[in-house]
Amino acid sequence: MKMVKTRFAPSPTGRMHVGNLRTALYSYLIAKHAGGSFMLRIEDTDQERFVPGALEIIYQTLSDAGISFDEGPDKDGGAGPYVQSERCALGIYNKYAGQLIEQGDAYYCFCTKERLDSLKEQGSDKEYAMYDKHCLSLSKEEIRANLEAGIPHVVRLNVPNEGTTTFHDEIYGDITVENKELDDMILIKSDGYPTYNFANVIDDHLMGITHVVRGNEYLSSSPKYNRLYEAFGWDIPTYVHCPLITDEEHHKLSKRSGHSSFEDLVDQGLLPQAIVNYVALLGWSPEDNQEIKTLPELVKEFDYRKINKSPAVFDIAKLKWMNGEYIRRMDDREYQDRAMPFIRQAISKDLDLQKISNMAKSRIETFEDIPELIGFLEKVPDYDCSMYEHKKMKTTIPLSLEALKAVLPVLEAADDYGNDALYSLLLGFAKDRGLKNGQVMWPIRTAVSGKQMTPGGATQLMEILGKDESLSRIRAAIEKLSENERKEQ
């Protein structure tokens, strides 16, 4: 059995969206699960779409995601070069195109853009038409003359109009199409660069790729590839087409439609490991039903034969949930490092930031949630007095005012503003006055935070705010409630 070798072959056109990332991941998992090797190849045969810096993005994304490759542009494994423009300069593609022309499996085409466009117009369906093999009938002399005259040309694959072509995919099974449905695809463009379709086949063969992993959008063009392999007499690799990842409208994720890239998600405060973990589960599920998996665990358990056929909707809500799980499991030091910038963003006062970050840990899904969660510590937001009413706590606005007034001197007298001390102090207070715990805790928490929900109870918040600030907030609340009462009357 030959060693498994897979590849990820992105084009340097910008940020990577999650569909691409998952293809890279599955490709990596298939190789590593089998103890094989994983390779990176850069497909930059479209000089117009090249985006400067895109190469760095690819490296960065892969490295953030923890997907490491054994061979690639900066890591020679003997099958290089790994960048198609460099391979093109070596004449690799032209050599193979020449072989096909010699064999009669490919031919030069000198048709102009205008003629090609006119084909579309007179075709049965205005917008779609295949090439009519016009240049196939050119004589040797005509071809030579055209070539010598420097007329722009491409090289096309010659697909017969009769018969059928079948190719096999590990996930989708056999797919057979009529040859007459297959266009005479262009192999070499007029600028001398190979098309993706051609370069892909040549390189996958030359580089010893055993499993071709790619998106489902290539499924319908795959039969053409087989014609190429057959023309060369090469072994056809194992194809693994992954199901599409779509948005909530069930449309394919793409940069063009403005869908989030991996980097966008990271910018939104999502952890690379969580993204990788989530995306692994789009189209595949582990046997033990355990969804949180590390990359090594995925490597161990991944079985490409169990990849799903149907497209999957990218559900950001579940990704966020998973991200929250990752945050909670993160060790404190790492968590602290990542959370601190967001905490500083919200807090400029001299407060115990570490305590604050610990409070936030179990209550956020992404780090971006932090400022909103703790902003009240910096400054009490405007709030409505009705917040003092709480059915379950059995408090009302007047009762709250009363409770706050009564508890104020007690808090003023207290010296220990640690959570535990405050807690027992207040419970004792409630008991003495014949009040429910909630009837004193709820008003205080509200007074001190101005919020319906806070990342901690009344005493925890007071501990962080300190005595002075806590008292001043409570006094302000008493004022606010008293004023409200006056207005009512």
Place this chain on the structure above:
RNA sequence: GGCCCCAUGGUCAAGCGGUUAAGACAUCGCCCUUUCACGGCGGUAACAGCAGUCCGAAUCUGCUUGGGGUCACCA
């Protein structure tokens, strides 16, 4: 429009001829709790439709419907 692919709850997803049709996210309720969260418990919610094969069909076949993909000198 041609061709190709797909079809289990709102979403992800088990299931591969006999199951009370898992589980997760979301949602709802309860418990825990000084609020929220975490955690625990429970509820709502699905085999697109129609034929056929079979003692028996979510599972096999066909058709219909629905959805998606692709038809470039882009990858």
